[in-house]
Amino acid sequence: MTYDVTEAAPAVSGHATSDARRTGAVRRAPGGSGPRGDAWRKRLEILVFVTPALALIALFVAWPIVTAVRFSVYDWKGFGDLTDFVGLENYAEVLGDEVFRSAVGHNMVIVVGSILLQLPLGVAIALLLNRKMRGQGLLRTIIFVPYVLAEVIAAVIWLQLLQPQYGFIDALTARVGLTPPEQGWLGTPEYALWIVLLVLTWKYLGLAVLLFLAGMQGISEELYEAAQLDGASWWQTQRRITIPLLGPTMRTWAFLSMIGSIQCFDMIWVLTQGGPADATATMSTYLIDEGTKRHNYGIAGAASVILFVVAFAMALAYQVLILRRDVTDDAPAKQHRTKRKAA
Amino acid sequence: MSRKTQALAALCAGLMIAATGCGGSGDSGGDDNTIIWWHNSNNDPGKGYYEQVAKDFEEANPSVDVKVQAFAHEDMLTKLDAAFQSGDPEQVPDVYMERGGGELADHVEAGLTKDLSEDAADEIEMIGGSVAGWQVDDKTYALPFSIGVVGFWYNKDLFAEAGITAAPTTMDEFDDAVAKLKAAKIQPVSVGAKDAWPAAHYYYWTAVRECSEDVLTAAVKSLDFSDPCFAKAGDDVADIVAKEPFNKGFLSTGAQEGPTSASGLLATGKVAMELAGHWEPGVMQGITEDKKGLGDKTGWFSFPTITGGQGDPGAQMGGGDAWAVSEGAPDASVDFVKYLLSTDVQKGFAENGMGLPTNPDAVGSLTDPALADLIKVRDSAPYVQLYFDTAFGQSVGGAMNDAIVNVFAGKGTGADIVTATQEAADKEK
Numbered sequence: 001m002t003y004d005v006t007e008a009a010p011a012v013s014g015h016a017t018s019d020a021r022r023t024g025a026v027r028r029a030p031g032g033s034g035p036r037g038d039a040w041r042k043r044l045e046i047l048v049f050v051t052p053a054l055a056l057i058a059l060f061v062a063w064p065i066v067t068a069v070r071f072s073v074y075d076w077k078g079f080g081d082l083t084d085f086v087g088l089e090n091y092a093e094v095l096g097d098e099v100f101r102s103a104v105g106h107n108m109v110i111v112v113g114s115i116l117l118q119l120p121l122g123v124a125i126a127l128l129l130n131r132k133m134r135g136q137g138l139l140r141t142i143i144f145v146p147y148v149l150a151e152v153i154a155a156v157i158w159l160q161l162l163q164p165q166y167g168f169i170d171a172l173t174a175r176v177g178l179t180p181p182e183q184g185w186l187g188t189p190e191y192a193l194w195i196v197l198l199v200l201t202w203k204y205l206g207l208a209v210l211l212f213l214a215g216m217q218g219i220s221e222e223l224y225e226a227a228q229l230d231g232a233s234w235w236q237t238q239r240r241i242t243i244p245l246l247g248p249t250m251r252t253w254a255f256l257s258m259i260g261s262i263q264c265f266d267m268i269w270v271l272t273q274g275g276p277a278d279a280t281a282t283m284s285t286y287l288i289d290e291g292t293k294r295h296n297y298g299i300a301g302a303a304s305v306i307l308f309v310v311a312f313a314m315a316l317a318y319q320v321l322i323l324r325r326d327v328t329d330d331a332p333a334k335q336h337r338t339k340r341k342a343a
Numbered sequence: 344m345s346r347k348t349q350a351l352a353a354l355c356a357g358l359m360i361a362a363t364g365c366g367g368s369g370d371s372g373g374d375d376n377t378i379i380w381w382h383n384s385n386n387d388p389g390k391g392y393y394e395q396v397a398k399d400f401e402e403a404n405p406s407v408d409v410k411v412q413a414f415a416h417e418d419m420l421t422k423l424d425a426a427f428q429s430g431d432p433e434q435v436p437d438v439y440m441e442r443g444g445g446e447l448a449d450h451v452e453a454g455l456t457k458d459l460s461e462d463a464a465d466e467i468e469m470i471g472g473s474v475a476g477w478q479v480d481d482k483t484y485a486l487p488f489s490i491g492v493v494g495f496w497y498n499k500d501l502f503a504e505a506g507i508t509a510a511p512t513t514m515d516e517f518d519d520a521v522a523k524l525k526a527a528k529i530q531p532v533s534v535g536a537k538d539a540w541p542a543a544h545y546y547y548w549t550a551v552r553e554c555s556e557d558v559l560t561a562a563v564k565s566l567d568f569s570d571p572c573f574a575k576a577g578d579d580v581a582d583i584v585a586k587e588p589f590n591k592g593f594l595s596t597g598a599q600e601g602p603t604s605a606s607g608l609l610a611t612g613k614v615a616m617e618l619a620g621h622w623e624p625g626v627m628q629g630i631t632e633d634k635k636g637l638g639d640k641t642g643w644f645s646f647p648t649i650t651g652g653q654g655d656p657g658a659q660m661g662g663g664d665a666w667a668v669s670e671g672a673p674d675a676s677v678d679f680v681k682y683l684l685s686t687d688v689q690k691g692f693a694e695n696g697m698g699l700p701t702n703p704d705a706v707g708s709l710t711d712p713a714l715a716d717l718i719k720v721r722d723s724a725p726y727v728q729l730y731f732d733t734a735f736g737q738s739v740g741g742a743m744n745d746a747i748v749n750v751f752a753g754k755g756t757g758a759d760i761v762t763a764t765q766e767a768a769d770k771e772k
Contacts, residue, residue, distance in 0.1 A: 077738075079427035080453030093770075099745075163603045164592020184592030187537075189752060192595075275537060276594035277752035278745070292424070294741035295449075 065308070071301030078295045090302035100303060103274075103281040104310070106193055110282070111261040113197045114204065115254050121201070122208030122253075123246070127238055129209065130216050140213070147206035155270035158199045162186050162271070186272050189279035196268055196280050203267070204260070208253055215249030216242060248326040255318055262311045283307040375673045377408045381423070381436040385413040388695045396691070400682050407675045412436070427455055437672035438680055441485040441665045443476035444563075444729050445736020450667075451479045457668040458482045462677045466684045470701045476729040477665045486684050489698030490663030491621030492645075492721050493544050493730075499642045501529050501615040510644035514579075517647040521588040524615050533590040533614040534751075535598030535605035540732065542751045543744040544618050544660070545583065546760065547731045548646040550576035551660045555653040556726055563734050566768035568761050572653060577757020579649060581750050590614050594752055599626050610636050618646070620661060621699055624713050641713050645720060659724040662733055664698070735768065742767035 072091065075084040094100050129140055146154060161168045164184025173180045181188045185195045219242060227237045265284035268274060274285035281289075283303065291300030380397065384390050390413050397409040414422065419440070426434040427450070435455070441447050450456045460467065460482045467474050467483050477485040497510070502520070505527040511517040524531040536542040551559070554572035562568055590596060590608055597604040602611050609617045610627035617623070627636030648656050666680045682688060689705035692698065696711045699718045706722070709715040721727060732740025746763035749755040 077449050077453070078424060079430065079450070079455060081430075162595075164595055165590070166603050182591060183594050187592045187595035189594075189754075272595065273537060275539075275748065277749045277754050289741070292421075293737065295424075295737045 068301045068304045068308075071297050072305050074298050074301075076297045078297050086298065090298045091306070094299060094302045094306060099278050099281055100283070100286050102278060103283050103286045106280060107262055107264065107282050107310075109193060110197060110200065110264055111258050114200060114257050114261050117197070117201045118205055118208045118257065119250065119254070122205055122212055123243065123250075125205070125209045126212035126216060127242065129213060130242075140209075143209050144206040146203050147210070149203070151203065151266040152270055154203050155199070155267045158202075159186075159271055162195065183276070187276050189276050192272055192276060192279045196271055199271065200261075200264070200267055204257065208257070211249055211253045212246060215246045218249075219245045251322055251326060255315070255323060258318065259311065259315060262307070262314065283310070376406050376675065377410060378438060378673060378676050378679055379410050379412065379436040380438040380679070381412050381414060381419055382440065383414055383416040383419045384697060385415050389697045392691055392695050392697070396683070396688055400679055403682075404675060404678070407679075409679065427453075432669070432671045435669045435671075437669055437676040438683075439667055439669065441477060441667040442662065442733050443485065443487070443665060444734035445739065446733060447477060447484055447667075448479045449736060451484055455670055456484045457670050457672065457677070458484060459486065459668065459677065459680070463681055463684075466681055469703065470684070473663070473701060473727060476662070476734070477667075485665035485667035486680055487663045487665040487701050488684060488689065488692065490661060490701055490721065490727065491699045492659040492661035492717065492724070492727060493548065493618060493620045494643055494645045494659075494717075494720070495616045495618055496609060496623045496637075497616035497642045497644065498609065498612060498614075498637055499640045501612065502642070505529055505615070510642065511647050512644070514647045514649050518586060521586060525588075530590050530608075530614045531588040531616065533596065533605040533608040533617045534593050535596050536589075536594050536748055536751045537596055538598040539744040539748050540730075541598045541605055541618070543732060543747045544730070545580050546576060546743075546747045546750075547660050547728070548618070549579040549583075549649065550731070551658050551728045552576070552646065552649040552652040552654045553579065556655060556658065558653070559728055563729075566735065566739065566765075566771060568765050568768070573764075574757040574761045577747075577750060577760040579757070580747065580760075581756060584751055584753070594748075599630075602630060604630075606630060612637075621714060621717055624711065625696070643713060643716060655725050657723065657725050659721060659727045660730070661721070661727050662730040663701070735764075736771070739764060739767045739771060 070082070073085060073087055074082045075086045075090075076082055125143060129136060129143070149157075162170075162185050164170060164180075164187055167184075169185060170180040181191060186192050223241050223245075224237060227241055232240070263284060264282050265288070268280050268282055268285055269288070272280045274281035274289060284307065287300045287303040287307065290296045290303060382393055384393055393413070394411055397411045401407060401409055423436075423439060426436065429435075441450070441456070447456065463483070463486060466486055470487060473487055473490050474483055477483060477487055495510075501524070502510075505520070505523040507520050507523055509516075511520045521531040534541050534545070550573060553576040554562075554570060558570045558572060562570070562573075590605070590613070593605075596608075599606045601607050605617050606619065606623060606626045607630045608614045609623075610630045619626075624636055624641060627641075628634050630636070646660070666683050668676045668680055684702055686702055686704040689700040689702035690708040693700045693705045693708035694710055696709070696714060699714060699721060700706060700708075703722075706718055709718060728734075730740075732744055734740075735743065743760065743764040746755060746760040750757075750760060
């Protein structure tokens with residue numbers, strides 16, 4: 001799903017450049033090759049610029065998806081020909097598997113939990129960092145550092161900190177007089193998912209703060225001045241102006257967060273490998289476990305198709321139900337503005 | 344003009360990326376006289392030794408070229424899977440490692456592995472009964488070059504400190520030892536349950552103790568686990584877990600990586616013992632800073648016997664690695680594998696402490712005292728049961744291992760292990 005977003009950007013800019021080119025070409029046309037040669041040239045240009053991208057997408061996105069769908073209807077061990085056609089049996093098995101169903105549940109806990117934790121925290125920190133103060137740049141950097149770290153590296157660091165008995169966190173809990181859980185924080189099935197959620201929050205809070213700060217920069221200073229003239233307090237200003245106007249940013253951020261949570265893999269794989277006793281299994285760890293570990297590539301294929309459908313459906317629903325406001329209200333106005341500027 | 348050329352260049356570059364991306368290099372498989380050999384001894388002395396072995400073979404057979412590729416173990420497995428998946432004989436190495444059991448049976452069924460029964464008849468006879476793990480329908484597809492057994496490695500000093508005078512032989516003595524260690528404020532046993540297989544070894548062992556050889560042999564073939572000994576073995580594991588002998592946080596403890604892994608805890612004297620295979624001294628040496636592991640303090644004892652168990656008390660549980668030749672490999676590959684099993688090569692293998700040789704003439708060359716003791720245990724065993732996850736194949740084995748970890752986590756009984764295993768096995772049939 002993420003490539004949808006990245007895909008949209010080059011497509012739009014590509015369009016703009018070809019528009020610009022055409023106007024340039026038209027101006028040159030009388031002295032040049034005429035409108036027919038121009039059209040041909042335009043087609044060639046489109047072809048030249050689009051082909052590499054299309055080829056890469058076909059090779060690394062479309063083809064793997066088609067292959068996964070094909071695997072999902074066969075019973076296949078990972079070598080030899082695809083001969084044992086089983087229809088939708090693999091799907092029935094995945095959906096009937098308690099581990100997979102609990103994995104979907106864990107994904108949803110991460111989706112909802114990430115938003116519930118990061119949204120208020122992110123807005124609060126962004127509001128704080130938006131005020132003029134000493135060391136503002138440094139604080140912003142510190143908040144953002146975890147996001148810059150590769151997820152695997154962050155996970156290894158936390159794995160060390162959370163080591164049962166010998167890790168820093170256990171030592172800390174023992175020092176303040178509390179008893180760490182017998183199996184360690186990541187080894188206790190009841191806590192493991194929440195610990196993973198906390199680490200994910202630590203990791204991705206920086207992104208939320210950064211986006212919210214950027215959103216706050218876009219709110220017109222005039223509104224604050226007007227509010228000040230009307231005698232609004234700082235709190236009132238934030239509540240009535242900043243937060244409502246931050247809406248589109250929040251909704252976009254929540255979308256990114258949701259997609260990331262559904263795909264969540266690296267952090268969990270390093271911290272717990274989906275354990276203990278499948279307590280932190282997600283759809284991604286499930287399909288890796290079935291595929292590369294157990295060589296049930298048909299099952300893994302079916303699980304990956306289900307993961308794709310779930311992610312796609314949620315993204316679509318979010319676009320239609322929540323993001324549409326932002327898109328339909330804002331987009332035409334923005335286009336107008338840019339066109340007028342360009343003219 | 345220049346813009347057009349640039350565009351063309353870009354297009355060409357794009358196409359080239361696409362072409363090299365999917366095409367791969369087609370001629371890595373080599374010709375009739377080139378043997379591609381993959382192994383996992385990627386550290387010296389093993390790495391250097393195998394290079395020398397390849398050179399010696401080339402000298403004796405001037406027309407043959409041996410290309411040696413050493414990988415880290417996990418990397419080798421991943422690459423091997425990918426090579427087999429490609430379905431392209433050029434990508435598959437000519438000589439590679441097989442762990443036997445269900446995994447090998449799958450390879451054989453897919454026509455990937457060469458039948459060595461006739462070409463290597465002498466070697467098969469020399470190795471004897473241990474070759475059974477690499478046989479499918481009475482045909483031998485790989486020659487085991489190292490077979491080890493799993494048992495308890497312990498710290499002699501910590502045992503002495505707790506007042507344990509003799510290594511335990513029965514489950515009651517084992518419980519006693521655990522109690523004494525706990526009383527001396529020493530954590531008795533470490534287990535890397537995060538990686539599943541170290542925990543699963545407990546179940547394999549209790550099953551070897553509870554089930555007779557006939558039942559085990561039949562189960563490997565029929566994938567029928569209805570004999571009550573399998574559920575009983577699971578309950579035995581639950582009993583062991585209930586006595587809390589394991590290190591704190593064992594569910595999130597890894598097997599072998601770093602000082603807080605199960606092997607690390609034993610190597611650094613934090614726990615008194617660990618259930619592990621013949622690789623353990625080597626792993627511990629790699630973890631400790633002085634590269635000595637537990638050194639002279641290293642002791643070993645076999646998994647304790649269980650009262651009322653049907654298994655032969657001398658039986659062992661373990662596994663090993665074998666050289667296999669892929670279908671379509673040059674004929675010289677078979678000669679090379681036979682050479683790898685020769686007394687000369689196996690002697691060097693033993694001297695370098697790379698494993699437990701299967702060539703009886705090489706057994707005396709083991710210099711490592713721990714391994715020399717271990718091989719006596721192996722060779723006096725009436726039979727060595729192959730690790731269940733290997734014997735039953737990854738699909739059944741994976742389901743079984745996860746169910747065993749659940750028992751370690753206090754979720755499930757022996758019957759649950761049998762149910763999960765049988766469900767996965769029924770899908771195979």
